[in-house]
Amino acid sequence: MVGTVGTVASIVLGLVFLVAGGSKIAAGQDWPVQAVGLGAPRWVIPFVPWVEIVVGAALVVQVARRPAVLVALAILLAFTTLLAVRLSEGKRPPCACFGAWSAKPLGPGHLARNAALIAVAGVALI
Numbered sequence: 001m002v003g004t005v006g007t008v009a010s011i012v013l014g015l016v017f018l019v020a021g022g023s024k025i026a027a028g029q030d031w032p033v034q035a036v037g038l039g040a041p042r043w044v045i046p047f048v049p050w051v052e053i054v055v056g057a058a059l060v061v062q063v064a065r066r067p068a069v070l071v072a073l074a075i076l077l078a079f080t081t082l083l084a085v086r087l088s089e090g091k092r093p094p095c096a097c098f099g100a101w102s103a104k105p106l107g108p109g110h111l112a113r114n115a116a117l118i119a120v121a122g123v124a125l126i
Contacts, residue, residue: 006125009126013117013121016056020049020052023099024049026099031049039082066125069125076121083111
């Protein structure tokens with residue numbers, strides 16, 4: 001039962017990463033502009049959607065699950081830190097986490113969503 005819960009959690013996390021990466025690519029040039037506005041390092045921006053897709057696919061098909069979950073967790077922690085820093089500075093640019101789907105200004109809900117995804121990653125490690 002515990003293994004099944006971890007498997008389901010990793011697949012759910014993988015689907016989230018696939019949607020996030022795919023929506024960034026679908027957003028075209030809007031996403032990189034939003035990512036710059038959010039304060040993401042410019043050199044990382046072109047790679048983020050592709051890394052999310054690779055990690056998401058690995059999680060969905062259960063290839064190297066533990067390493068993929070650890071990479072997903074590291075990405076979530078980095079993004080969450082970036083969001084928290086922007087909020088602490090009083091800046092509320094669009095999150096850009098899910099391309100055009102996340103064009104509303106940054107807020108505490110974004111941190112709560114990421115906290116939930118971090119919890120899902122924790123379950124996926126079981």
